[in-house]
Amino acid sequence: MVRLTIAAALVLLIAGPAFTQNLLTNPGFDDADQLAGWTCNTIHGDLTWSSEDRSGSTTSGSMQHDLTAASNNLDLSCSQCVPITEFNGYVASMWYFWPNDVDVAQDGSSRITIVFYSDAGCNVVAEYGPFDIGFFPGRPLDTWLQLKTDEGLAPAGSVAALVTIVTWQDLADEPVRARIDDIVLVAVIPIFSDDFESGGIGAWSSSVP
Numbered sequence: 001m002v003r004l005t006i007a008a009a010l011v012l013l014i015a016g017p018a019f020t021q022n023l024l025t026n027p028g029f030d031d032a033d034q035l036a037g038w039t040c041n042t043i044h045g046d047l048t049w050s051s052e053d054r055s056g057s058t059t060s061g062s063m064q065h066d067l068t069a070a071s072n073n074l075d076l077s078c079s080q081c082v083p084i085t086e087f088n089g090y091v092a093s094m095w096y097f098w099p100n101d102v103d104v105a106q107d108g109s110s111r112i113t114i115v116f117y118s119d120a121g122c123n124v125v126a127e128y129g130p131f132d133i134g135f136f137p138g139r140p141l142d143t144w145l146q147l148k149t150d151e152g153l154a155p156a157g158s159v160a161a162l163v164t165i166v167t168w169q170d171l172a173d174e175p176v177r178a179r180i181d182d183i184v185l186v187a188v189i190p191i192f193s194d195d196f197e198s199g200g201i202g203a204w205s206s207s208v209p
Contacts (some may be wrong), residue, residue: 019091019186023082024163027183028053030060040078044069044169047076054095054144054181062097062181065167067108072172079164081122082185086158089188090114093148094165096134097179100141105174109135111166112147114185116158126158136176144181151188161185 025037034049045067053060065076084090096110114129115122129152134145154161163185167178 018189020189021186023084023185023187024080024183025082028060028181029062032059034061035063035078038063038078038080040076042076044074045076045167047078050179052097052179054097062179063165065178065180066104066175067167067169067177068173068175069169070172073168073170075166075168077164077166078180079162081117081120081160081162083120083159084116084154084161084187086154086156089151089153089190090129090161090185091149091151091188092130092163092183092185093132093146094183095144095146095181097144097181098136098139098141099177099179101177103175104177105171106136106141106176107170107174108176109133109166109168109170110147110178110180111164111168112149112183113164113166114149114152115162115164116152116154117160117162118157120160122160122162127155129161 026033029049040047045065048064049061050064051061053062067076092112092114094112098106111131111133113131116126116129118124118126130149132147132149134147139145165180165183169176
């Protein structure tokens with residue numbers, strides 16, 4: 001029986017952690033919702049809804065960033081603030097597509113970040129979380145690619161997280177274009193009930209089965 005219990009535990013560990021459902025609103029930019037739920041900074045470019053969907057769905061689409069900045073190293077970003085639970089781990093991911101269009105230079109990057117906040121409106125930063133960056137050139141164009149952050153642990157007192165997706169333009173007057181789809185923020189469900197963040201060890205036993 002002990003061997004079977006150990007074997008079952010090993011299977012769980014090898015399979016990896018479980019995750020909650022996606023915490024974001026309108027993560028796949030469906031036709032009816034288009035860009036609803038997202039707050040964007042479009043000072044340096046244009047934001048549109050595209051009918052190009054990562055999975056080829058006829059009832060969904062993607063968010064398109066067209067960045068036309070007149071200075072180096074500027075960006076177009078969109079974000080969403082959602083409630084989270086302190087001490088939980090969180091992972092964010094997204095899919096992005098840089099088309100090989102003749103009217104864009106495609107010299108920049110796509111990025112996704114998590115920032116934890118101590119207020120529900122995402123105004124007071126509690127801690128900067130993980131991020132992932134995909135650079136161009138160097139990755140294939142006309143291909144859907146995924147970015148995925150490491151797990152970020154929500155610090156004590158945090159009640160919200162801001163997920164931000166960014167299209168970055170490296171060079172002035174060298175436009176870039178990106179489509180983004182299927183953005184995800186999930187909480188990591190721990191295998192054990194207490195990872196010693198609760199202030200005690202009451203959930204653990206010293207007895208051996």
